[in-house]
Amino acid sequence: MKPMLFEDDPQFWYETLRALGHAAYGGSDFGEVVATAEKITAGDYDSWYEQWSATAERTATEARTALAGGHRVTARDAFLRASNYFRSAEFFLHGNPDDPRIAASYERSVDCFHAAARLFEPKIEPVEIPFEGTVLRGYFYRAPGDAPAPTIVMHNGFDGSAEEMYFFGGAAGLERGYHVLTFDGPGQPAARFHDGLPFRPDWESVITPVVDWLTDTRPEVDSERISLLGLSMGGLLAPRAAAFEHRLAAVIAVDGVYDLGQISTKNLPMPRPEAEALLRAEHAPEIDAAIEALMKTDSTARWAITHGSYAMDVATPRQFLASYLDYTLADGIAEKITCPTLVCEAEDDLFFAGQAQQLYDHLSCPKTLQLFTVAEGAGAHCHTGAQRLAMGRILDWLDTTLNH
Structure with missing residues (x-):
């Protein structure tokens, strides 16, 4: 599918498509996603966070207002969308695991989902x-x-x-x-x-x-x-x-x-056994430099390595790629x-x-x-x-x- 938005940034486009796709089961509204994405600067993680966070907050407010008025279905649907929008907001922030916006958005995403869960019949059980x-x-x-x-x-x-x-x-x-x-x-x-x-x-x-x-x-x-x-x-x-x-x-x-391991080694111009040894080595400055250069030119590699270092709990991009070998x-x-x-x-x-x-x-x-x-x-x-x-x-x- 050709990008509707973020033509030169496949990672931002894919995450936008991901949000659009969740409309099928109540996780978004098409217009809300497009209106949000149009305000985002391609490749700018802060811009992505700010716009998705604003949409999530607005949708959560709609949900609370509907619930206070006794409109349970409207509230449930809005809480579901808000949960997904808060998830999207913190998606690109994991390069700094101590960024307080991660915890704030994640907790809001879960809280909104729990609020929606209580409004289903039967209730969704945490x-x-x-x-x-x-x-x-x-x-x-x-x-x-x-x-x-x-x-x-x-x-x-x-x-x-x-x-x-x-x-x-x-x-x-x-x-x-x-x-x-x-x-x-x-x-x-x-x-x-x-x-x-x-x-x-x-x-x-x-x-x-x-x-x-x-x-x-x-x-x-x-x-x-x-x-x-x-x-x-x-x-x-x-x-x-x-x-x-x-x-x-x-x-x-x-x-x-x-x-x-195929993902880890595909950009290294050497036989795989040699690439694996360098990824696992105590020191490999040339490989470190090559990975840093890749992250500057490839938006998907930049996100995958920063998020992956967080998810694998490793300190460097090369350690992340080495962890994939297992x-x-x-x-x-x-x-x-x-x-x-x-x-x-x-x-x-x-x-x-x-x-x-x-x-x-x-x-x-x-x-x-x-x-x-x-x-x-x-x-x-x-x-x-x-x-x-x-x-x-x-x-x-x-x-x-x-x-x-």
Whole structure:
């Protein structure tokens, strides 16, 4: 899809498209997004924050006014949009983890989502899942009916939140009679913000306690029909978990990712083993200089490295790229997956082009590859801007797989 705004800044355009796409399930209004984006200076992180924050504050005020007047549906809808706008506001600020605007916007995003959750029927239930001496925070969406129902566990990826997963699949699953559990794992907003937990490659250590919690504490869950959906970087993390957690009835990678080390090393003009050694070296000043130069010319690299250093809890850009080397489904890991697996692929993926096919080719389980194209408006990373189309195909596959 050609940029409507930010023609020379693909990262700003993608995040604008992301906000536009969430209109499909109530996370934005088209006019609000366009009016906000038109005021933003391309590439200016402060400008991005200021305009999205202003829109979020205005929308939250609308929500509170509606609620005070007894207009619960209007209030719910405005709180949902405000939550997403506050999430957008702090998106580019993580290059300075101590920036107070991060905490202020994140907390407002969560507070607005909780306010909306209380206005649903039935209410969306905030949950805390025991995890290694702390908790994983998320939400349980209960499907109608009394009989045990299939459940979709959903988590975001490199930069998104459990709250955002309502727009990226939670609402769609609920409409189709699934219980849905969304949560933030290590490296994701709640775990990073509250407990300082960075990402970790052994994602089965995250998913196994989540499945334990569902089977041990939620009698409404059909324990034989628990599936897992991972979004973006979650398209590697979820398959990684499924390789070792065999209670999952199905796994969905939106979109498939096979090896993040390919991202780390693709701009280094040397064989991969040599590139990996330099990324992990105690000192590599020439590589450091090359990374800094890349960040000055590539808006996506600039954002990914600054945010990634925060999410991985590392001190330098090179350490961030080195951390990516540990996130892979190579060396026989993909082949360990036994449950039916849907691998989604975006024709015009900004981040992981070609990796969905690699993952699919390495699977030995029952498998499906689903391509989403530019011509149908769904070719962007994670099919942003075409959520209803994408979730229809994805959940139809799951319905058939689980006989739901």
